[in-house]
Amino acid sequence: MAQVIATVNMKGGVGKTTITVNIATCLAKIHRKKVLVVDLDTQISASLSMISPADFAKCRKENRTLRTLVSQAIERYGLAVSDPEEKIYQVRDLVIPHACKVQGLDLLVGDIDLYDEFLVSEMLYNRSLLYEQKQSFQATWSRFEQTLIKGILAPVMKYYDYIILDCAPGYNLITRSSIIASDFYIMPARPEPLSVVGIQLLERRIEKLREVYREDNSVNIELLGIVFSMSAGFTLSRYYQKVMDRVATDFSSAKIFKTKIPNDVNIAKAVDNFIPVSVANPTSSGAKAFAEITIELLKKLEISLGRKEQTSRLSLVDLE
Numbered sequence: 001m002a003q004v005i006a007t008v009n010m011k012g013g014v015g016k017t018t019i020t021v022n023i024a025t026c027l028a029k030i031h032r033k034k035v036l037v038v039d040l041d042t043q044i045s046a047s048l049s050m051i052s053p054a055d056f057a058k059c060r061k062e063n064r065t066l067r068t069l070v071s072q073a074i075e076r077y078g079l080a081v082s083d084p085e086e087k088i089y090q091v092r093d094l095v096i097p098h099a100c101k102v103q104g105l106d107l108l109v110g111d112i113d114l115y116d117e118f119l120v121s122e123m124l125y126n127r128s129l130l131y132e133q134k135q136s137f138q139a140t141w142s143r144f145e146q147t148l149i150k151g152i153l154a155p156v157m158k159y160y161d162y163i164i165l166d167c168a169p170g171y172n173l174i175t176r177s178s179i180i181a182s183d184f185y186i187m188p189a190r191p192e193p194l195s196v197v198g199i200q201l202l203e204r205r206i207e208k209l210r211e212v213y214r215e216d217n218s219v220n221i222e223l224l225g226i227v228f229s230m231s232a233g234f235t236l237s238r239y240y241q242k243v244m245d246r247v248a249t250d251f252s253s254a255k256i257f258k259t260k261i262p263n264d265v266n267i268a269k270a271v272d273n274f275i276p277v278s279v280a281n282p283t284s285s286g287a288k289a290f291a292e293i294t295i296e297l298l299k300k301l302e303i304s305l306g307r308k309e310q311t312s313r314l315s316l317v318d319l320e
Contacts, residue, residue: 002160006182011198012169015229016188017045020166025278026294028105033161039110041168067111078123091156149181191240229261259292
């Protein structure tokens with residue numbers, strides 16, 4: 001079964017998408033893993049980092065984007081009666097295989113318009129009145145939130161080693177549902193005050209989600225680590241180091257990636273050509289940094305999964 005990893009920060013502009021697509025590329029290209037990138041951000045940055053605008057437009061015209069799956073999920077959960085002749089799509093029907101010509105790297109294209117929040121709220125309100133024995137709207141919303149992204153990913157979990165979710169900044173329905181569906185998360189950040197605030201806000205939000213779903217223990221997401229992208233002039237300023245030291249007071253060293261993403265122009269050039277730098281220029285300092293970060297990621301996953309397996313065995317012993 002795939003390990004689901006969310007890349008998320010409450011603040012935008014912290015290198016989230018660049019980290020997502022390059023780690024995914026390194027996992028597939030260097031480590032021969034089967035990886036699916038899911039673009040959950042309406043800015044469609046992950047999609048346009050891996051396919052051209054013309055290819056995106058074609059996918060959208062053919063309804064081969066995440067919007068199709070979200071719409072189906074909303075329809076199934078709501079009161080609408082489905083047309084029996086209408087085709088039901090799954091992730092495997094919509095993904096772009098071997099994205100960027102990398103074997104094992106697949107992409108589920110995002111959309112600039114994933115769902116209408118007002119219509120979703122209306123649907124859930126009606127369902128709470130008619131289908132749920134008049135239970136609270138909040139309870140109906142929570143159940144939908146729990147199942148939305150999990151349900152979309154469920155049919156393909158066995159086909160991938162890793163599914164990496166490029167989450168939108170902020171805290172909308174899709175982001176919350178993605179956090180619930182994930183086993184782990186990575187927090188990209190820049191050594192700047194507002195980026196650090198984004199880290200703090202996200203940690204509070206995730207803790208609140210754990211409290212909301214504590215009864216059924218459905219939020220089991222674990223922080224793999226914080227990845228810093230360096231701003232221009234990093235080597236000339238001690239200020240950035242002070243900001244990173246501030247983060248280190250809140251998190252253990254094990255939760256901060258040792259490798260930092262350099263301010264490498266090749267990263268931007270690669271995005272301009274709709275391809276990750278790990279493919280476009282594998283010998284660049286940026287590509288080498290992503291390769292090192294991926295190695296760190298795999299080591300962190302190995303440690304965490306080993307710890308979880310040991311805890312599970314101890315629990316079984318206690319039950320016996």
